[in-house]
Amino acid sequence: MSDFKALKQKVYEANMRLPELGLVLFTFGNASAADRKREVFAIKPSGVPYDELSPEDMVIVDFDGKVLEGEMRPSSDTETHAVLYKHWEHIGGVVHTHSTYATAWAQAQKDIPIMGTTHADHLTTDIPCAAPMSDDMIQGDYEEQTGYQILNALEDRGLSYEETEMILVGSHAPFTWGKSAEKAVYNSAVLEEVAKMACLSLQINPGAPRLKDTLIKKHWERKHGDDAYYGQGN
Amino acid sequence: MSDFKALKQKVYEANMRLPELGLVLFTFGNASAADRKREVFAIKPSGVPYDELSPEDMVIVDFDGKVLEGEMRPSSDTETHAVLYKHWEHIGGVVHTHSTYATAWAQAQKDIPIMGTTHADHLTTDIPCAAPMSDDMIQGDYEEQTGYQILNALEDRGLSYEETEMILVGSHAPFTWGKSAEKAVYNSAVLEEVAKMACLSLQINPGAPRLKDTLIKKHWERKHGDDAYYGQGN
Amino acid sequence: MSDFKALKQKVYEANMRLPELGLVLFTFGNASAADRKREVFAIKPSGVPYDELSPEDMVIVDFDGKVLEGEMRPSSDTETHAVLYKHWEHIGGVVHTHSTYATAWAQAQKDIPIMGTTHADHLTTDIPCAAPMSDDMIQGDYEEQTGYQILNALEDRGLSYEETEMILVGSHAPFTWGKSAEKAVYNSAVLEEVAKMACLSLQINPGAPRLKDTLIKKHWERKHGDDAYYGQGN
Amino acid sequence: MSDFKALKQKVYEANMRLPELGLVLFTFGNASAADRKREVFAIKPSGVPYDELSPEDMVIVDFDGKVLEGEMRPSSDTETHAVLYKHWEHIGGVVHTHSTYATAWAQAQKDIPIMGTTHADHLTTDIPCAAPMSDDMIQGDYEEQTGYQILNALEDRGLSYEETEMILVGSHAPFTWGKSAEKAVYNSAVLEEVAKMACLSLQINPGAPRLKDTLIKKHWERKHGDDAYYGQGN
Numbered sequence: 001m002s003d004f005k006a007l008k009q010k011v012y013e014a015n016m017r018l019p020e021l022g023l024v025l026f027t028f029g030n031a032s033a034a035d036r037k038r039e040v041f042a043i044k045p046s047g048v049p050y051d052e053l054s055p056e057d058m059v060i061v062d063f064d065g066k067v068l069e070g071e072m073r074p075s076s077d078t079e080t081h082a083v084l085y086k087h088w089e090h091i092g093g094v095v096h097t098h099s100t101y102a103t104a105w106a107q108a109q110k111d112i113p114i115m116g117t118t119h120a121d122h123l124t125t126d127i128p129c130a131a132p133m134s135d136d137m138i139q140g141d142y143e144e145q146t147g148y149q150i151l152n153a154l155e156d157r158g159l160s161y162e163e164t165e166m167i168l169v170g171s172h173a174p175f176t177w178g179k180s181a182e183k184a185v186y187n188s189a190v191l192e193e194v195a196k197m198a199c200l201s202l203q204i205n206p207g208a209p210r211l212k213d214t215l216i217k218k219h220w221e222r223k224h225g226d227d228a229y230y231g232q233g234n
Numbered sequence: 235m236s237d238f239k240a241l242k243q244k245v246y247e248a249n250m251r252l253p254e255l256g257l258v259l260f261t262f263g264n265a266s267a268a269d270r271k272r273e274v275f276a277i278k279p280s281g282v283p284y285d286e287l288s289p290e291d292m293v294i295v296d297f298d299g300k301v302l303e304g305e306m307r308p309s310s311d312t313e314t315h316a317v318l319y320k321h322w323e324h325i326g327g328v329v330h331t332h333s334t335y336a337t338a339w340a341q342a343q344k345d346i347p348i349m350g351t352t353h354a355d356h357l358t359t360d361i362p363c364a365a366p367m368s369d370d371m372i373q374g375d376y377e378e379q380t381g382y383q384i385l386n387a388l389e390d391r392g393l394s395y396e397e398t399e400m401i402l403v404g405s406h407a408p409f410t411w412g413k414s415a416e417k418a419v420y421n422s423a424v425l426e427e428v429a430k431m432a433c434l435s436l437q438i439n440p441g442a443p444r445l446k447d448t449l450i451k452k453h454w455e456r457k458h459g460d461d462a463y464y465g466q467g468n
Numbered sequence: 469m470s471d472f473k474a475l476k477q478k479v480y481e482a483n484m485r486l487p488e489l490g491l492v493l494f495t496f497g498n499a500s501a502a503d504r505k506r507e508v509f510a511i512k513p514s515g516v517p518y519d520e521l522s523p524e525d526m527v528i529v530d531f532d533g534k535v536l537e538g539e540m541r542p543s544s545d546t547e548t549h550a551v552l553y554k555h556w557e558h559i560g561g562v563v564h565t566h567s568t569y570a571t572a573w574a575q576a577q578k579d580i581p582i583m584g585t586t587h588a589d590h591l592t593t594d595i596p597c598a599a600p601m602s603d604d605m606i607q608g609d610y611e612e613q614t615g616y617q618i619l620n621a622l623e624d625r626g627l628s629y630e631e632t633e634m635i636l637v638g639s640h641a642p643f644t645w646g647k648s649a650e651k652a653v654y655n656s657a658v659l660e661e662v663a664k665m666a667c668l669s670l671q672i673n674p675g676a677p678r679l680k681d682t683l684i685k686k687h688w689e690r691k692h693g694d695d696a697y698y699g700q701g702n
Numbered sequence: 703m704s705d706f707k708a709l710k711q712k713v714y715e716a717n718m719r720l721p722e723l724g725l726v727l728f729t730f731g732n733a734s735a736a737d738r739k740r741e742v743f744a745i746k747p748s749g750v751p752y753d754e755l756s757p758e759d760m761v762i763v764d765f766d767g768k769v770l771e772g773e774m775r776p777s778s779d780t781e782t783h784a785v786l787y788k789h790w791e792h793i794g795g796v797v798h799t800h801s802t803y804a805t806a807w808a809q810a811q812k813d814i815p816i817m818g819t820t821h822a823d824h825l826t827t828d829i830p831c832a833a834p835m836s837d838d839m840i841q842g843d844y845e846e847q848t849g850y851q852i853l854n855a856l857e858d859r860g861l862s863y864e865e866t867e868m869i870l871v872g873s874h875a876p877f878t879w880g881k882s883a884e885k886a887v888y889n890s891a892v893l894e895e896v897a898k899m900a901c902l903s904l905q906i907n908p909g910a911p912r913l914k915d916t917l918i919k920k921h922w923e924r925k926h927g928d929d930a931y932y933g934q935g936n
Binding site: 349350351352420423424427430431432434435436437438439442443445446448449452456463464465466467 | 496516571572576577578600601670
């Protein structure tokens with residue numbers, strides 16, 4: 001029996017949430033979950049429809065993107081996940097989707113401006129849209145370079161991956177992450193909803209202002225600050 | 235056994251309607267129901283997903299926001315509900331959501347103009363969007379002050395809470411209320427639908443006019459006037 | 469036992485299709501079905517949620533709007549239905565909804581232009597938007613006058629109710645009709661879809677042209693002309 | 703027993719996927735599947751609602767559009783399918799829908815620009831919108847001429863039907879095809895999603911750029927090139 005049974009089960013469940021939440025069509029998208037002690041992660045196999053997946057199909061890969069266990073080829077985006085796990089030591093899950101509104105913003109090559117408390121409950125910054133990758137990066141090891149494009153975009157803007165758990169890759173689509181695969185899935189759904197709200201707000205009022213700093217701070221801190229009082233404190 | 239079993243059951247059911255009606259995602263939103271004689275209300279616990287809720291999880295709070303019974307921490311928005319119950323003696327329920335279109339209008343910081351009879355069947359005024367709160371209010375007791383922001387916005391516009399049972403808080407999201415929690419839930423769904431229709435009407439015709447006063451009066455009165463003839467008269 | 473059992477069953481089923489097709493929320497909307505020989509129609513009772521309806525609740529009314537049988541008050545829009553049945557001898561069903569996109573066009577006070585074959589498969593003209601009613605009509609017998617507003621709008625434009633089976637009442641919402649209640653329900657769903665497509669087409673290309681006359685004629689005739697070849701010819 | 707039982711079953715299943723995927727309303731749309739050795743295809747009967755279909759209802763037609771077997775009249779669009787099968791020897795399935803966003807672009811008479819990798823995963827070109835047909839073509843054998851309009855639009859733009867498996871017919875609606883009926887259905891759903899994303903991207907940023915050539919090439923080749931590494935290689 002696989003040593004990774006629990007990890008595979010966890011990432012299977014995370015993947016199955018994506019169609020339930022309306023974030024993926026057919027084989028689009030993928031979720032992974034890491035076992036940080038063993039420096040491996042489990043990820044969806046490439047191009048398999050969600051309703052044909054089983055936990056045993058999940059592929060075990062190390063943080064350099066090398067397959068350790070699995071009968072199927074892992075997601076074509078595996079190396080992007082690997083780069084994020086390798087560089088960000090506190091994440092336990094990564095999700096990639098082509099969800100409709102988030103992808104529309106990525107195609108528009110625009111950051112999603114922070115316009116309301118729904119956004120501020122989850123992050124204090126605009127949701128960054130990384131520039132489309134350079135020709136060199138695309139023609140090189142494309143998926144690995146996508147990981148570096150994400151790392152660099154956060155660094156260039158002075159953002160911490162522990163506070164900003166989502167990004168758009170310009171002309172492409174969103175990636176999210178978090179302490180667990182479950183949290184990364186949650187972030188993908190929140191991103192899609194925030195992307196839709198921002199799109200609609202700007203249709204209603206093209207001059208709608210950015211959220212004021214005091215509200216950004218308040219909503220973030222009541223959920224995530226030292227004196228957070230949202231939730232059950234666990 | 236709790237003295238508040240029936241009240242908890244009622245507010246549990248009101249909360250469970252929110253995901254059914256597509257008004258909330260994950261743990262967003264909360265509904266409360268008051269027992270006005272005892273000057274208490276029951277409310278959803280904070281940060282718990284709807285599919286994990288049970289009636290016993292509901293928290294009993296007095297009109298000053300003090301917890302009287304319950305094993306869990308009440309919704310972080312509890313003090314906003316408390317302020318509304320304390321000041322408006324004829325309401326029995328309050329609902330807060332981040333429903334997509336209503337929140338988009340709140341982020342746009344625009345009142346929803348009364349443009350059709352769907353709107354006039356429920357209220358005779360534009361749906362007010364309270365200004366975003368001042369820094370002092372945000373940095374003070376934020377949730378309590380949100381309640382006062384709502385009270386003040388209605389008062390400034392000369393609106394009665396018994397006729398206008400819904401509001402947007404600018405940069406944030408909608409609150410609704412009514413004689414019962416069930417009515418407050420109903421109002422949240424109506425608000426979301428009216429918000430979507432108004433958004434679309436202005437896309438189709440940016441110069442679309444406000445509903446004429448005779449139609450506002452007629453539709454309101456056939457449902458709510460002394461000689462109302464909509465419904466079964468109960 | 470009621471003499472109208474079959475008629476009530478038919479109109480019950482027509483009403484229940486409205487929430488299934490996503491055309492109504494809560495108690496919004498109503499469908500009726502006529503027995504033209506007996507000069508009566510059955511209609512939904514006023515203000516009752518769809519999931520609480522039963523066939524026996526349907527109310528039997530004559531073409532002057534007088535209730536003949538039923539324990540409940542009929543839809544507040546009953547007189548509008550009655551006027552249409554009284555004046556249009558070949559219709560067997562009428563439906564009124566506040567479906568989202570059709571109502572958005574009604575609020576925008578714009579005819580829905582014929583832009584594609586989806587529209588032309590069902591009617592050869594723009595979908596008319598009757599002007600909002602005059603104050604006299606609103607303050608008089610409002611629902612009866614709504615029927616006359618519909619009759620007059622078709623007449624003013626030289627349209628036949630047998631070819632144009634749908635209309636928007638400005639600032640209000642759509643009405644549809646047809647040889648049967650089932651056809652009127654079908655028309656309500658088609659109208660909503662055509663309204664959505666037209667709204668989107670004009671967002672994509674504000675100068676999108678009207679459908680050319682040869683295509684209007686072709687699509688209408690292949691479904692409805694003397695040599696129609698769409699469907700199974702029954 | 704029919705010699706075409708397996709073919710009918712396959713095309714029945716393809717048709718039933720269309721309402722499941724939200725691509726059709728009532729009787730709109732149709733899917734066909736070819737048996738290229740026998741030079742025949744099976745297609746949905748005309749004007750029958752999806753929930754009343756059974757495999758035996760499928761009609762067998764040759765590549766000139768002549769009915770070989772079936773109790774019902776085939777889809778009114780049968781001759782369009784026949785023209786495509788006759789001229790394109792490597793296709794095994796054709797689908798026609800009036801899906802909402804794709805039809806909105808067809809009504810807008812605009813090609814859908816390639817703006818992101820979701821699009822490039824499936825084709826390397828803008829999705830062409832064929833001009834509305836000439837009066838001569840409409841008044842002649844309309845459905846057969848629709849097939850030629852599609853053939854000509856691809857040829858005029860120098861596109862291969864094996865790489866571009868979808869098109870919009872201006873003022874009308876989309877057609878898709880592929881090696882199998884299942885692939886043609888897949889393409890219809892992808893087209894609808896890509897059409898929605900492009901519509902939204904242009905609302906967010908009317909000046910959003912076309913996808914760069916290196917990304918078009920990369921995404922196409924990782925799925926479809928000689929060294930494709932997406933999927934399980936079968």
